[in-house]
Amino acid sequence: MAILDRDIDKLCALAQLGLDASERSAARSDLERMIAMVDAMAQVDTTDVAPLAHPLDATQRLRDDGVAAGVSREALLAVAPLTHDGLYLVPRVLDA
Amino acid sequence: MTPIGSAAEIRARLDRGEISSVELARDCIRRIEASRLNAFISVTAERALEQAEAADARIRAGTATPLTGVPIAHKDIFCTKGVRTTCGSKMLDGFVSPYDATVVEKLAAAGAVMVGKTNMDEFAMGSSSETSHYGPVRNPWDASRVPGGSSGGSAAAVAADLVAAATGTDTGGSIRQPAAFSGVSGLKPTYGRVSRWGMVAYASSLDQGGPLARSVADLETMLRCIEGFDPKDSTSAERPATSRAARPVSEIKVGLPREYFAQLSSSPLGARLADARRTFESLGVRFVDVGLPNTVVAVPTYYVIASAEASTNLARYDGVRYGHRCKDPRDIADLFQRSRDEGFGREVKRRILTGTYALSVGYYDAYYVKAQRVRRLIRDDFVEAFKTVDALLAPTSPSVAFPIGAVSDPIEMYQQDVFTVPASLAGIPAMSLPCGFHDGLPVGMQLMGKHFDEATLVALGRAFQSATDWHLKMPPEAT
Numbered sequence: 001m002a003i004l005d006r007d008i009d010k011l012c013a014l015a016q017l018g019l020d021a022s023e024r025s026a027a028r029s030d031l032e033r034m035i036a037m038v039d040a041m042a043q044v045d046t047t048d049v050a051p052l053a054h055p056l057d058a059t060q061r062l063r064d065d066g067v068a069a070g071v072s073r074e075a076l077l078a079v080a081p082l083t084h085d086g087l088y089l090v091p092r093v094l095d096a
Numbered sequence: 097m098t099p100i101g102s103a104a105e106i107r108a109r110l111d112r113g114e115i116s117s118v119e120l121a122r123d124c125i126r127r128i129e130a131s132r133l134n135a136f137i138s139v140t141a142e143r144a145l146e147q148a149e150a151a152d153a154r155i156r157a158g159t160a161t162p163l164t165g166v167p168i169a170h171k172d173i174f175c176t177k178g179v180r181t182t183c184g185s186k187m188l189d190g191f192v193s194p195y196d197a198t199v200v201e202k203l204a205a206a207g208a209v210m211v212g213k214t215n216m217d218e219f220a221m222g223s224s225s226e227t228s229h230y231g232p233v234r235n236p237w238d239a240s241r242v243p244g245g246s247s248g249g250s251a252a253a254v255a256a257d258l259v260a261a262a263t264g265t266d267t268g269g270s271i272r273q274p275a276a277f278s279g280v281s282g283l284k285p286t287y288g289r290v291s292r293w294g295m296v297a298y299a300s301s302l303d304q305g306g307p308l309a310r311s312v313a314d315l316e317t318m319l320r321c322i323e324g325f326d327p328k329d330s331t332s333a334e335r336p337a338t339s340r341a342a343r344p345v346s347e348i349k350v351g352l353p354r355e356y357f358a359q360l361s362s363s364p365l366g367a368r369l370a371d372a373r374r375t376f377e378s379l380g381v382r383f384v385d386v387g388l389p390n391t392v393v394a395v396p397t398y399y400v401i402a403s404a405e406a407s408t409n410l411a412r413y414d415g416v417r418y419g420h421r422c423k424d425p426r427d428i429a430d431l432f433q434r435s436r437d438e439g440f441g442r443e444v445k446r447r448i449l450t451g452t453y454a455l456s457v458g459y460y461d462a463y464y465v466k467a468q469r470v471r472r473l474i475r476d477d478f479v480e481a482f483k484t485v486d487a488l489l490a491p492t493s494p495s496v497a498f499p500i501g502a503v504s505d506p507i508e509m510y511q512q513d514v515f516t517v518p519a520s521l522a523g524i525p526a527m528s529l530p531c532g533f534h535d536g537l538p539v540g541m542q543l544m545g546k547h548f549d550e551a552t553l554v555a556l557g558r559a560f561q562s563a564t565d566w567h568l569k570m571p572p573e574a575t
Contacts, residue, residue, distance in 0.1 A: 008449075015407060015452040016414070016432040017445055026442075027449055033507050034450050038396040038463060044470050051468030054301055054331070055287045055475055055523025056547060061330055075194035081421035088416050091427050 001035050003028045099570070100124060102310040103166045103260045103317055110155055110165045117148040117155070117165030117209060124167040124211045127258045133234045133243075135252040137172045139212040140179050147209040154207055162317045164207030169262040171250050172213040173220055174200050174305070175294035183296045184216040184228035184246075187419045187439030197294025198329070199263055199305050199322045206321045214249030214262060218441045219410065220270055220298045222246050223512040224503065227443045232500050235278060236571035237537055241497040244274030250308045251278035255571055261309040261318055265295060267302045268398050269492075269516025272528035275308055276492035276540020279530045281557065281567060282308040283315045286548045287523035288333030290319075291326035299405035300331070302398075302520050311567055312529060312557030319550060339551040345559040346380030348552060350543075351485035355391040356515055360491055368532040368539040369491055372560070376489070379559050386485060388477040391518055393470055395510055398517035400454050400467035406444075407451025413439060446506060475522040482546045487556060491515050492528040492540035519544050527553045530566040538566075 008024055008031075011017075019027055073086070082089040098115075100106070100123065109115050121144040128136055144167070151165035175181045175193035182188045196204070204210070217227040225233040225248025233248040235241040236256035243252040247264030251274035254262050264271040266284035275282025283306045290305040297303060307318030319338055326332040352373070360366040373383060415421035415435025422438055425431035440448070454463040481488065494514055503509050519526040524547055531541040545553045561567050 007453075011449050011452050011456070014456065015448050016411075016429075016436055017440075017448065018433045018437050019445070023442070023445070027446070030446055030506060031449060031453060034399070035453075037507055037510070038400050038454075038467075040396045041393050041400070041463075041466050041470050044390060044393055044473065046466065046469035046473065049469040049472055051465050052472035052475060053468060055471075055521070056333070058288070058331065058333075063327065071194050076417075079192060079194060079418045081415065081418070090416055091425050091431055093428050 001032065003031045100127070100167065100257045100260055103163060103314040104311070106166050106260055107162055117151040118145060120165065121145055121148040121167055121209050121211055124259055128212060131256060131258055132239065133236060133252045133256055134231050135215055135233050135249040135256065135258065136169070136212045137182055137184070137215050137230050137249070138180060140210055143179065144209050144211045147204065151207045151209055161206045163203065163321055166208050166261065167211050167259050168203060168208045169212050169214045169250060169253050169259045170200060170210055171216055171247050171262065171264050173216060173265050173296045174263060175296070176200055176210070176213065179213065181213070181296065182229070183220070184218040184230060185439065185441065185444070186229045187413050189229065189420065191418055193294070195294060198291035198326050200294065202322050211259060214247070214253055216249055217246035217443070219296065219444050220246040220265055220267055221406070221443050221447055223269065223273055223509055225249060225274070226500060227441055229441060234500070235497045237279060238497065241499050241537070242277065244277030244497060246270040247308065248274045251275055251280055251282065254278070254280045254308050254310060257570065261307055261314050263305060264308050265303060265305050266520065267299050268402060268520045269513045271306050271308060272516050272526060272540070272542060273493050273512065275528040276538065277497040279538030279569060279571065280308055280310060281312050281315050281527065281529045282306065283319060283527045283550070283553070284519065284525060285319060285323065285550055286333070286525045288331050289335070289525070289548065289550070290322050291329040291332050293326055293328040297409040299402040300409060301405060302402060312527070312554060312561050315527070315557070316554045333548070335548050338554070341551065343552065343555050345555055348486045348556060349382045349384065350376065350556070351386035351481050351488045352383055353388045353391065353481070353488055353490055354385055355388050356490040359494060359514065363494065364534050365491055365496070365539055368534065369489070369541055372531040372541050373489065375560060375563055376556070379563060381556070384485060386481045386488065388481060388518065390470065390474045390477050394474055394518040394521060395514055397467045397470045397474065398513065398521055399450070399510055400463050401471060401521070403447045403451035404454045404464050405451070407448045407455065410444070410448055443506070471521050474518055478522045478524055487552050488544040490542045490544065492542040496534050496537040496539060515542060523547065525550045525553055527557055529557050529560065530569070532566055
């Protein structure tokens, strides 16, 4: 299947990646070849086969809904590239 | 120079007072600094000496465990408090975790001495340890070749006798294939056996931590230390520990999956596997042929699921909470996009885009859900086979270690994983151990077992290593 420039634009927007010109052309051909490879799955009849999300068919375990000790807010903020007054700092999102 | 040797040998020397843990740690650090393999990203001398002093005190007090004083390394995917965790990526170049991974915590509590963090493919995405931001790792048997990946630094470090054992992670073969390429033993436990807490996520329904070591006996010691339920990992299994009941191998029936051996028919590696089978037979192990018919589509299925999960997991790297942040972003979109562009390497971006494609509207059912359906069939193939056999013997990799740079095509690289991804998709335990050489390079064989039946793999592996000495061979770099 041919991958078009606009497909790459859309994927880059979804994945928050902005590739340069050489990366874009490589991405197109890589993705086309990748799709050709994974299309081999089509030969397997999966009628009435349920999708498997967990190899042991386990479901999400939930803990009690209560306060539990975790890593402190200060310790987590300390590893952020930029903080201010105990908050993560990002460029302005809304106009002043 | 006395070799560092296996964990079991080290414990005996420490108990006899022939050497102290501090001396051993210093010896390892000297070796790592002199090594040209690029197996380490960080050397943690200060922490190692502190832990070694505590280990020596514990040995004197008579409270040592089988790992007390034993020098080990962690793959740089396990978070270590106060020591940077890079995952082989520029994205996490300066990242210092505020907590230790459960695996790190458990090994430290047992008294193991961490001497450093090992190099790896970026975010564990690779089969050669060439995609690391810190440069490729070299194979101790031939420095012009790769050590396998993604836990290539851990495998090379153990093979080159820089440490006694190391941790690794295996999503599609990342413990087993480097163990095979580097001539060491490696175990991917059952999915859920070892906690993923503090292990940087790649593909969460496949990721599993495990050990690499000089012998199956050491793998067992490491597994017993790191396994067990962890409430902090939502997919951690609440199961009894690995059984200690040593089963006679003469009671074990092993299957030979024909789809695997068919691909080896014209390969010299087939002869090594045949030798291994004869060794097992001389020990009383019985063999039968089995079929795993969906093996042929395991690689595509794996790459759809792993890439989809990776694209989701790696969405967290946004330049805000941790990791690389671009300079002077124009706006928030520029912050996200440029931080990710600058922080991620080529292979990581390739998998993010593939995963994003597989999860996008219009393709979700055709690729992602289809892969999950095929995954069930692949898992069921194993369940069916294990109704008649206790374990499976197969090759670990279709080739021996290849030269650095020789496999530049990504699709060709993915085919390296043909024998390892089926067990990953099924979530079963699998082990690779040395079974000979081809052209002076190690050949690995793979043993796969039932869910939570690592004990049978250990029994087979121990018996094999008591009858052979492939695991005792040392590469030129170590001698």
